[in-house]
Amino acid sequence: MISKTRKLLLILMMVLLSLAAIACDFDFGSLGVDDGEKTDTPDNPTGTTASIEAFQNHEKIISTPLDDELAFIQYGDGLPHFTDDDWNGGEYYIRLSDLDELGRVGVTQGLFDEAHFPDHERGSLSSVTPTGWKYNGKSNNHTYSFVSNGYIYNRCHTLAFSISSLEAEKRALITGTRFFNIEGNYAYEELILDHLKEMDGTNGEPMHQVLIKVTPDFHDDYLLCHGIVYEADCLQCDDIDFAVYMFNKQPGVTINYATGENWANESDMPEDPSTLLGATDYVYSSTGDKFHVPSCRYAEAINEDYRVEIKAPRSWMTDTLHLDPCGVCKP
Ligand SMILES: [Zn+2]
Ligand SMILES: [Zn+2]
Incomplete structure (x- = not known):
């Protein structure tokens, strides 16, 4: 059952990636990422054009329709743009940015391989309270009957524990919606995890290494990021090579990105x-x-x-x- 769901996710992802027409027109000027040649705004495969524009414009309050299934979109030209510095001479590393003055997570990246996977279960993350989790001392983590697992927010690793071994590390945990975590982040983490497991150096080939760089898209002084730019590239092959934008949104819910506050869409009540x-x-x-x-x-x-x-x-x-x-x- 699980593997079937995952397979569907991966197929959906590949279909999205293969649609050359899907190239986003976001203006992420402040992200410092080369977003490639701009093209016309694409036809939206799931009819959520209004939602994409809302994210493109970094609107403070965004309502995501309950039937919206678009978890990510190709970023820029769809390819990562890494420098020699990012590749670190092919040596394993993890680099985390200091939190900014508002306590927000910055760029997190590293060059990963199977040899550095964790050898133990992940511990609790509850000691970390990422920005947007609370506002004015009140929890923003409300439950909704239509959200799997109930709670809208998860503490989300920018670099998955299963790949990076990072645990309750405040420089790598953001407040992410359940939808973002499962439909966006998890699908890509699994893709990379599976590749590194397969190319672990035991099948006659050298061990493969994947460079991952995650840039949270925090606008102005907003406490909740609108999404993340996720770039990855395998050093030894072309199987992993992409740049996507994952939306931090929850179908059926209206979110205030300045504060993290959220409530059910009026139209979906x-x-x-x-x-x-x-x-x-x-x-x-x-x-x-x-x-x-x-x-x-x-x-x-x-x-x-x-x-x-x-x-x-x-x-x-x-x-x-x-x-x-x-x-x-x-x-
Ligand atoms: Zn009472
Ligand atoms: Zn590879």
């Missing part, structure tokens, strides 16, 4: 929240900012004129109605 997964009885006052379980003494004290009884998931109360859980009944 169901009429009746009681039909959603995990719907529970809650009570709130239409003049207040808290919600309660029905048995809470503060719920019972709400004036009948303002009292609202609702059956909805907890995430509906916090993300859609923007209410805080009562500190007494802790709903």
